[in-house]
Amino acid sequence: MQDKINDILKKNHLSITEARKKILALFWESGNAMAHGDIEQKSSEEFDRVTIYRTLQTFVEKGIIHTIPTADNSVRYALCKDECGAGHHHDDHVHFICDDCGTTYCIDEVSVPKVKLPKGFKAAQTDLVISGTCNKCEQ
Amino acid sequence: MQDKINDILKKNHLSITEARKKILALFWESGNAMAHGDIEQKSSEEFDRVTIYRTLQTFVEKGIIHTIPTADNSVRYALCKDECGAGHHHDDHVHFICDDCGTTYCIDEVSVPKVKLPKGFKAAQTDLVISGTCNKCEQ
DNA sequence: AATATTTTGCAACAAAGTTGCATTGTTGTA
DNA sequence: TACAACAATGCAACTTTGTTGCAAAATATT
Numbered sequence: 001m002q003d004k005i006n007d008i009l010k011k012n013h014l015s016i017t018e019a020r021k022k023i024l025a026l027f028w029e030s031g032n033a034m035a036h037g038d039i040e041q042k043s044s045e046e047f048d049r050v051t052i053y054r055t056l057q058t059f060v061e062k063g064i065i066h067t068i069p070t071a072d073n074s075v076r077y078a079l080c081k082d083e084c085g086a087g088h089h090h091d092d093h094v095h096f097i098c099d100d101c102g103t104t105y106c107i108d109e110v111s112v113p114k115v116k117l118p119k120g121f122k123a124a125q126t127d128l129v130i131s132g133t134c135n136k137c138e139q
Numbered sequence: 140m141q142d143k144i145n146d147i148l149k150k151n152h153l154s155i156t157e158a159r160k161k162i163l164a165l166f167w168e169s170g171n172a173m174a175h176g177d178i179e180q181k182s183s184e185e186f187d188r189v190t191i192y193r194t195l196q197t198f199v200e201k202g203i204i205h206t207i208p209t210a211d212n213s214v215r216y217a218l219c220k221d222e223c224g225a226g227h228h229h230d231d232h233v234h235f236i237c238d239d240c241g242t243t244y245c246i247d248e249v250s251v252p253k254v255k256l257p258k259g260f261k262a263a264q265t266d267l268v269i270s271g272t273c274n275k276c277e278q
Numbered sequence: 279a280a281t282a283t284t285t286t287g288c289a290a291c292a293a294a295g296t297t298g299c300a301t302t303g304t305t306g307t308a
Numbered sequence: 309t310a311c312a313a314c315a316a317t318g319c320a321a322c323t324t325t326g327t328t329g330c331a332a333a334a335t336a337t338t
Binding site: 067068069070071072073074075094096099107109110112113115116117118119120121122123124125126127128129130131132133134135136138 | 214270
């Protein structure tokens with residue numbers, strides 16, 4: 001896995017540092033989306049808050065991760081698929097946020113339906129965010 | 140218009156205060172969605188920040204306004220249609236955020252398509268937010 | 279008009295995010 | 309491998325955003 005992570009960083013012309021390796025690994029391991037706070041906790045204060053902010057920002061710019069909008073003012077981040085590149089995000093899958101456990105899922109199976117907009121409106125990015133109960137919290 | 144505003148407040152069992160009247164009027168006049176900051180500016184510091192926070196919170200609870208999630212960590216608020224009531228929001232329309240001018244529109248003409256989720260996932264609310272260029276910024 | 283109830287503003291605080299700069303770590307080259 | 313050039317990090321200080329408790333003011337109720 002370490003190799004995979006180094007590859008991603010190299011491909012994006014980023015120098016390989018402890019913070020970047022660790023944070024990327026966290027995304028990889030968790031599988032789900034994470035908020036800034038989650039990362040801060042999971043890295044057990046190994047890095048400065050500022051470093052985490054800057055690392056996330058860099059990753060978004062390079063198209064390694066993407067943001068997921070939420071209604072509660074807490075942006076989350078998730079790994080992008082391979083098709084995403086610097087400045088171009090292609091995350092046309094649905095995001096699901098569990099109201100119970102707070103987990104954010106990327107529902108890759110479902111793709112975002114095309115929407116016809118009124119005249120003059122040009123879509124650049126489409127975010128479909130569904131909240132409710134996930135399959136673990138549902139009994 | 141003042142009557143309409145008073146009606147809305149009465150219907151929702153809210154006492155009629157300057158702050159509530161003014162903030163509701165702002166939503167009515169602007170037509171578009173507003174972030175907390177917009178309201179603070181447009182009311183030209185007539186009210187305390189705290190009052191605005193609490194008023195918005197109350198309005199959301201009563202179903203007078205609804206939140207629109209955005210990818211940049213700045214939740215916006217917009218007037219609900221009549222069908223919305225306390226605790227029940229029915230805002231199945233698309234939201235559009237212009238990357239140029241920042242305006243947030245409620246695209247009432249388009250309704251959010253139903254999405255089939257994997258087993259065990261139960262949807263409570265669906266938000267479809269599209270960003271791009273609006274009909275005013277598009278030349 | 280007088281009292282009970284809500285709402286507001288203030289102050290103090292907590293959390294989230296940003297910026298500049300010196301120090302440290304990383305990279306490419308000799 | 310050692311060195312210089314460059315980039316990333318940590319620290320401190322700060323700004324912005326959001327929250328809470330409480331006394332004062334406004335609103336509603338009788």
